[in-house]
Amino acid sequence: MGRRALLRGAGSIAIALPFLPELMPRTARAQDMLPMRLFTMSFGLGIEHDMQLEELNGPLASFTPFVGKTAFFRNVDGGPLAAAGTPHFSTSASLFTGVPQQDGGSGYHAGGPSMEIVAKQALHPNGVPNVSVPELSAGLWSRTGADSQFTRQWNPDGSPGARPERRPTRVFDAIFGGYEPPLTGDPEPQELVRRHVNRSVLDSVMDQYSALVSDRTGLGSESKARIENHLAALRDAENRLAPTEGSMPLGDCTVPGTPTDPSGYSFYDAASGPTGAGAPAIEWSVAESAMQLIGQIMAIGVSCDLLRFGSHIMVGGGGHVRFMGNYNALGTSLDFTSLFDNGTPHDKIVHQYDGAAIRIYQHFVIKQLTHFLAALDGITEVNGQTALDNSLVLIGTEYGKNHDAAHSLHAVVGGGGRFNPGWYDQALIPSDVYHQSLAAYGIDSGIPARWAAYAPTEISGFRNT
Amino acid sequence: MLVAACVGEIGPSTGDATGIDPEVAASDYAPTPLAIRLNDQQYVHAVEDVLGVTLTADERQKLPRDIPAEAHYATSAEGQFFNPQYVIAYAEIARSVTARLSPAQLRQSFGACEESTPTCRDAFTRGLGRRLYRRPLSDDEVLDYAGLAIGVEDLPEADFDDGVIAITQALLQAPDFLYRLENETHGTPDTIRPVSGYELASRLSFFLWQSCPDDALLDFAATVPEGGAVDKEALTAQVNRMMADPRYDRSRDAFWSDYTLVSTAPFAYAEPDVQEELRHSMLTTMARLSGVDADPGPILDMFTADELWMTPAVAQYAGATSTKDGMASYVSGELEERLGITTHPSFLGAIGTTSFVGRGVFMSQRILCIDIAAPPSDEDAFNRIQETVADTEELTPREASEFRFNLEPQCQGCHQVFEPIAYAFERFDLSGQYTPTDEDGRALYTDGELPEVKYQPAITFDDAQELMTQLRDTERVGRCLVQNMMEYAIGHDVGRAQDAIGKAHTSFDEGTFDDLVRAVALSPQLRAQKVVTP
Numbered sequence: 001m002g003r004r005a006l007l008r009g010a011g012s013i014a015i016a017l018p019f020l021p022e023l024m025p026r027t028a029r030a031q032d033m034l035p036m037r038l039f040t041m042s043f044g045l046g047i048e049h050d051m052q053l054e055e056l057n058g059p060l061a062s063f064t065p066f067v068g069k070t071a072f073f074r075n076v077d078g079g080p081l082a083a084a085g086t087p088h089f090s091t092s093a094s095l096f097t098g099v100p101q102q103d104g105g106s107g108y109h110a111g112g113p114s115m116e117i118v119a120k121q122a123l124h125p126n127g128v129p130n131v132s133v134p135e136l137s138a139g140l141w142s143r144t145g146a147d148s149q150f151t152r153q154w155n156p157d158g159s160p161g162a163r164p165e166r167r168p169t170r171v172f173d174a175i176f177g178g179y180e181p182p183l184t185g186d187p188e189p190q191e192l193v194r195r196h197v198n199r200s201v202l203d204s205v206m207d208q209y210s211a212l213v214s215d216r217t218g219l220g221s222e223s224k225a226r227i228e229n230h231l232a233a234l235r236d237a238e239n240r241l242a243p244t245e246g247s248m249p250l251g252d253c254t255v256p257g258t259p260t261d262p263s264g265y266s267f268y269d270a271a272s273g274p275t276g277a278g279a280p281a282i283e284w285s286v287a288e289s290a291m292q293l294i295g296q297i298m299a300i301g302v303s304c305d306l307l308r309f310g311s312h313i314m315v316g317g318g319g320h321v322r323f324m325g326n327y328n329a330l331g332t333s334l335d336f337t338s339l340f341d342n343g344t345p346h347d348k349i350v351h352q353y354d355g356a357a358i359r360i361y362q363h364f365v366i367k368q369l370t371h372f373l374a375a376l377d378g379i380t381e382v383n384g385q386t387a388l389d390n391s392l393v394l395i396g397t398e399y400g401k402n403h404d405a406a407h408s409l410h411a412v413v414g415g416g417g418r419f420n421p422g423w424y425d426q427a428l429i430p431s432d433v434y435h436q437s438l439a440a441y442g443i444d445s446g447i448p449a450r451w452a453a454y455a456p457t458e459i460s461g462f463r464n465t
Numbered sequence: 466m467l468v469a470a471c472v473g474e475i476g477p478s479t480g481d482a483t484g485i486d487p488e489v490a491a492s493d494y495a496p497t498p499l500a501i502r503l504n505d506q507q508y509v510h511a512v513e514d515v516l517g518v519t520l521t522a523d524e525r526q527k528l529p530r531d532i533p534a535e536a537h538y539a540t541s542a543e544g545q546f547f548n549p550q551y552v553i554a555y556a557e558i559a560r561s562v563t564a565r566l567s568p569a570q571l572r573q574s575f576g577a578c579e580e581s582t583p584t585c586r587d588a589f590t591r592g593l594g595r596r597l598y599r600r601p602l603s604d605d606e607v608l609d610y611a612g613l614a615i616g617v618e619d620l621p622e623a624d625f626d627d628g629v630i631a632i633t634q635a636l637l638q639a640p641d642f643l644y645r646l647e648n649e650t651h652g653t654p655d656t657i658r659p660v661s662g663y664e665l666a667s668r669l670s671f672f673l674w675q676s677c678p679d680d681a682l683l684d685f686a687a688t689v690p691e692g693g694a695v696d697k698e699a700l701t702a703q704v705n706r707m708m709a710d711p712r713y714d715r716s717r718d719a720f721w722s723d724y725t726l727v728s729t730a731p732f733a734y735a736e737p738d739v740q741e742e743l744r745h746s747m748l749t750t751m752a753r754l755s756g757v758d759a760d761p762g763p764i765l766d767m768f769t770a771d772e773l774w775m776t777p778a779v780a781q782y783a784g785a786t787s788t789k790d791g792m793a794s795y796v797s798g799e800l801e802e803r804l805g806i807t808t809h810p811s812f813l814g815a816i817g818t819t820s821f822v823g824r825g826v827f828m829s830q831r832i833l834c835i836d837i838a839a840p841p842s843d844e845d846a847f848n849r850i851q852e853t854v855a856d857t858e859e860l861t862p863r864e865a866s867e868f869r870f871n872l873e874p875q876c877q878g879c880h881q882v883f884e885p886i887a888y889a890f891e892r893f894d895l896s897g898q899y900t901p902t903d904e905d906g907r908a909l910y911t912d913g914e915l916p917e918v919k920y921q922p923a924i925t926f927d928d929a930q931e932l933m934t935q936l937r938d939t940e941r942v943g944r945c946l947v948q949n950m951m952e953y954a955i956g957h958d959v960g961r962a963q964d965a966i967g968k969a970h971t972s973f974d975e976g977t978f979d980d981l982v983r984a985v986a987l988s989p990q991l992r993a994q995k996v997v998t999p
Contacts, residue, residue: 108534108543134549143729147534147546155547162548163529173527174550189622196620197631202556204613204631205638212640218648220997223500226547227640233549241556266737277895278817280733322733351854 034383036123036441037302037391038116040096040311041372042152043365044088044141044319045350046399049074049407051359055423059362061330062370063411066377069389071412071462073424073433078398078405080429086405091398092317093148098431098447099454101148102158108147110154112450115394115434116309117156120236122443127235128308134236136301137164138171138294139313140287140368142280142321150316156232157225164313168293169261175301176256199242206234256300262289277342281322284336284364291368299375302387314368317398319345327364334360350402369395373413388414394437396430412437412462420464432457439463486659486694488989494962495657495993496955498649499542500640502551503671504531506539510676510715512637515596517574518562527554536830538723538953540671552638559637568626571633581625586614590632598641599670599678600663600686610635645671645956652996660994662689668991669704672954673982674712675719681706695992704986708979714757717978720953721751724831725806730815734896739778746775747811749792754806755978764978765946768805768832768937769930771797775810782810782897801899802892804930805937807832810897819895821866822880824887832936834945835918836960837883849876861903862891863910881916888913889929920944944970950985965990 051058052074056067063070079086081094093101099111113121116135120128128134141150141164153161165171183191209231211217213224234241264286291314301307315321322340326333334357339348349357376388383390393413400407410433412419418440435445435456440463448454489495503511505528509520529548533539572578575592578585590610594602602610613635614628636642645667652658660668666686670678678686685703689695707713722728727747732740753759753774754767773795777788784801797804806812807828816827829835853872857865866888869880891909894900902908911928915921921941926932936942944963947970951959959966965988973984985991 133553142731143532151546160546162550163532163546174553193617193620193623193627196623197617197627197634198556198560200613200617201559201631201634201638204609204635207609208635208639208641212646215999218650218999219500219646220498220649220999222997223498223644223646223649226500226502227644229547230552230640230643233547233552236549237552237556240553276818276820276823278731278733278819280731352858 034381034390035305035308036119037308037387038119039298039309039372039391039393040114040116040152041369041393041395042092042095042311042313043362043369043397044149044315044317045345045358045362046397046401046407047362047366047409048355048358048401051362052407052409058330059359059366061363062367066370066373066388066413068421069413069415070421071419071424072422073410073412073426073428073459074407075425076396076408076410076428076430076433078408078430081431082405086399086403088317088398089146089148091405091408092150094430095396095398096152096311096394096430096434097154097158098434098445099451108160110148110151110158110160112154112158112446113156114152114154114161114311115438115445116311117154117161118446119392119438119441119443120309121156121232124236127232127238129239133174133240133301133307134233134309135161136171136174136298136307136310137162137313138166138298138310139164140166140282140291140321141313141316143316149318150313152311152313155225155229157229159225159229164311166290167261167265168259168290168297171294172259172297175297175306195242202234202238202242206231206238209234259293259297262286262293265290276344276347279320279322279344281324281340284323284325284327287321287323288368288371292371295372296375298372299379299387302376302391303379303381312369312372314365315345319350319365321345323361323364327360329360329363329367332356332360336361353402376414385416390414390416392416392437392441394434396433415440418464420461422461424459424462426457426460428457428459432459436462485692486989486992489657489659489993492657492965492989492993494959494965494990495995496957496959496990497995497997498647499956500644500646501540501542501956502545502547502644503642504539504545505529506531506715506719507671507675508643510674510712511597511642512558512562514674514676514679514712515593516562516566516633518565520558520562524558524561527557529554532729533723536827537958538956539719539728540953540956541958542956543958555638555643556634559634562637563630563633566630566633568629571629583611586625586629586632587611589629590636593633594636595683596677596680597636598639599667599683600641600661647994649994649997650999654996654998656996657993658996659692659695659992661691662686662695664994665689665695665992668954669707669986672986672991673704673707673716674710675715676712697987701983701987704983708982714752716982717752717755717757718748720950721748721755723953724949725751725812726815726817726827727811730817732814733817734814735778742776742778743811743814746779746792747806747809747815749774750806750809750811753794761977761979763975764981765937765943765975768807768933768942770805773800773803773806773809779810782814783808784899802928802930805933807890807933808893808897808929813890813893813897814895817895819862819891819893821862821884821887821891824890825884828886828890829883831949832945833886833918833921833941834948834960835883837879849873861907863888882918885913885915886932889926889932893929940970943973943975946981947973947985950981951988951990954985955990959990962990 047059056064078091081100082090093110096114097110097112101111102109137153143150147160151160155161209227212227298307322344323336325337326335345361349361373388376391377386379387381387381390391414395411397408399405410430431447431454435447436459438445509525513519529550531539534543537543569579572585572589576585576589578588587607590607591602610632614632617623617631618625618628647664663686666678666682670676670682682703685699725747727744732743735743750773754770774792776792780788780795783803785795786799816824818824826837857868866884870877889911891911892899892901913926915924917923921939924935944966948959948966969984969988973981
């Protein structure tokens with residue numbers, strides 16, 4: 001997909017983003033300077049094993065453009081990671097952490113950090129240089145049950161990170177908002193003063209947070225962990241909040257115009273949502289517009305090196321969103337409106353099992369995640385590869401068939417040539433995929449240290465050594 | 466900057482140590498302290514109250530929203546997220562707010578001086594810092610802020626006022642402002658200690674005002690002796706003063722918003738403008754029943770209230786024979802089968818499900834504080850659930866419920882306890898409309914029997930009105946309301962603190978809403994803290 005086509009792909013969305021050529025990455029960056037990026041992608045419920053075996057002729061059809069850069073794992077069992085059995089909150093909480101929840105499982109805490117946080121900390125212990133937002137979580141979900149069903153970003157102590165942002169304009173603000181381009185020429189004295197004040201204030205504030213996490217304070221370990229999370233975010237946001245002369249907050253990128261949320265997209269206002277007939281409803285085409293726009297905004301953020309780590313979600317654990325409209329795929333049509341009129345996919349096609357409907361519904365879900373992949377793949381970087389090639393994308397879900405965590409589809413996309421694409425049927429658990437993917441970058445996932453029972457399994461043929 | 470400074474090192478305590486607070490000493494429960502971040506609403510209130518500014522819509526929009534964890538409150542530590550966007554929002558709001566402030570006015574307001582001198586600057590720092598930190602600043606802290614200001618003033622083209630603005634911005638991003646910090650390790654681990662006067666003031670103000678203490682409350686805090694008994698009369702006077710303040714309305718609304726779920730309910734079936742009316746109608750009802758613009762009765766009467774408030778659109782959901790202009794009260798005779806808040810269309814609509822399981826779990830937790838364990842989740846249990854779903858597919862909801870009662874003990878034990886309360890509401894659909902038959906024209910039944918649990922006898926009922934009338938008089942419902950308020954006040958799940966709840970319940974005496982708040986505010990749990998290991 002060409003860069004212009006990428007943005008035209010927004011269809012009827014009122015989008016005011018400039019064309020990507022104006023947003024090319026910093027010209028000064030040499031090929032070997034391309035940063036490591038890691039994004040996780042998740043979707044609710046799962047794809048049955050026999051539908052995974054259909055490869056690109058089933059729910060995974062939208063992966064067709066990326067099949068040459070994707071490793072699919074069809075025999076991954078999430079069961080060993082589900083500390084409290086396989087209810088949604090438990091299987092979801094272990095996604096991308098690779099370890100079971102602590103204390104037998106609850107909806108509020110994971111067993112450790114998610115992999116993009118692990119990578120960020122390993123590579124940038126003193127804060128990620130230049131980025132706009134240290135890590136971003138975005139996508140579409142409805143809250144039902146415990147928070148772990150939609151939380152995909154877990155802090156180093158396993159506490160929940162950011163809730164995924166559902167509103168495209170807020171995703172845009174998170175990446176491009178509040179920017180102060182580097183000063184050029186002969187700036188006004190007051191502007192210089194203002195910037196120096198910003199820096200001095202930030203230094204003062206960071207000193208205070210640092211002092212609080214030292215051993216000299218009267219805080220317990222749990223409180224210190226919370227303060228440490230705040231301090232880490234300050235370090236990561238340092239160059240956005242108070243850029244120094246040495247930092248290049250935007251480089252050659254121009255801040256694109258503010259986009260508009262898709263018409264009729266009020267979904268993001270529903271802070272909480274029950275399941276069943278009371279679950280929030282949304283036209284599938286409006287949901288697609290939002291996911292397309294979020295994917296494009298994130299990709300532009302990557303291309304400008306304002307975003308390196310994040311998570312992307314299409315429907316949280318349980319799939320508690322009622323989609324509306326007639327959806328056509330795989331040579332057939334499914335009337336979401338009548339199917340989900342008084343219940344969610346969880347209720348209507350999983351609990352009341354309907355394999356044919358699951359096949360089409362998950363095609364729709366997967367398609368939404370591939371918008372971000374497509375946007376990344378539409379950006380050619382200085383090494384001649386696409387931004388997708390130069391990123392690591394981990395994909396996972398909670399179940400295989402129904403509520404069984406066996407055969408929960410996982411995939412790895414991109415990876416800069418470190419992995420061999422294809423279809424893998426070796427028996428694995430999610431931790432194996434995460435551990436080996438990070439190891440290919442020389443990063444210790446930390447999973448064996450956090451989970452004594454874990455013995456890593458080598459994935460035959462996966463690493464391109 | 467040391468938290469330890471909260472106790473002993475800063476701000477001379479003017480009171481004499483008179484021995485440990487006897488109520489705290491006798492307490493069998495105290496919350497385990499945790500650095501709870503001010504939630505988005507508390508942050509807005511605190512900035513606006515202390516600085517006397519109004520945050521713009523753009524500034525408010527920068528803050529990620531704090532959503533209460535399931536069945537908890539937005540004031541609770543349980544499930545509180547940390548989003549990196551907060552640090553960006555705090556910085557950007559501090560900058561834009563201070564751009565609207567006059568440094569001279571700031572010095573005058575918080576330092577009682579106007580001159581551009583180090584003495585005046587330090588007085589300002591102490592004054593504003595005391596309000597935002599909810600305690601006096603130590604000399605070292607004032608020195609640190611002076612260093613920040615001097616560094617800024619030394620910049621070419623900068624002046625004294627720039628230093629004052631820098632201090633203000635830094636204070637607005639400081640951990641002692643953004644987090645509710647207490648000295649968690651002062652004492653023997655696992656023992657209970659009385660909190661300091663300033664820690665108590667902070668707890669009270671975020672409970673009763675959702676904001677920082679004012680000067681009068683901080684002055685009171687300074688009189689509380691370290692570790693000693695608080696002057697109960699003076700404390701009561703402070704609580705009463707705070708409850709008479711308009712800021713108290715925020716706390717009442719925030720509590721009821723989360724209690725009734727309307728703070729987060731999507732009301733997906735209604736148009737956007739009606740969704741807002743549904744929230745507003747519920748909160749108006751709760752405010753009136755709590756004594757706003759009305760003579761308050763016992764707050765437990767909310768379960769049998771004969772008068773509910775709603776807008777015309779909401780009244781239509783309630784089957785009003787005729788609607789009135791704007792927000793108006795409707796008595797039972799004007800509505801279809803309504804009595805008490807649990808039959809308010811907003812209450813039922815906020816639950817968002819008609820299933821006996823969904824409604825039953827929520828009502829049992831919220832009204833009866835029944836501790837419901839997560840369903841068994843091993844593979845056998847899962848398969849059993851699937852079988853049960855298949856077995857009950859053709860049954861009516863009531864038949865399916867009774868089928869679940871006859872499952873193996875590990876299932877029936879819980880379902881028998883939490884489902885029956887929802888029977889009484891079977892004739893209310895998802896939007897709270899009264900529908901005596903289901904979509905196939907089959908009659909719906911509202912009778913049932915609630916099993917006996919502690920503090921609540923078995924109850925036989927024919928409909929919601931009869932159920933709630935009987936429940937209202939049980940000790941369990943009164944204790945549960947106290948438990949909800951205590952969690953809201955303390956920020957922790959207090960379900961296991963039954964002795965403490967019992968004492969607060971006795972003090973509440975099943976009086977008005979204000980009596981409930983006062984009982985919790987004056988309970989030893991507000992003054993006690995469990996010491997944690999460093």
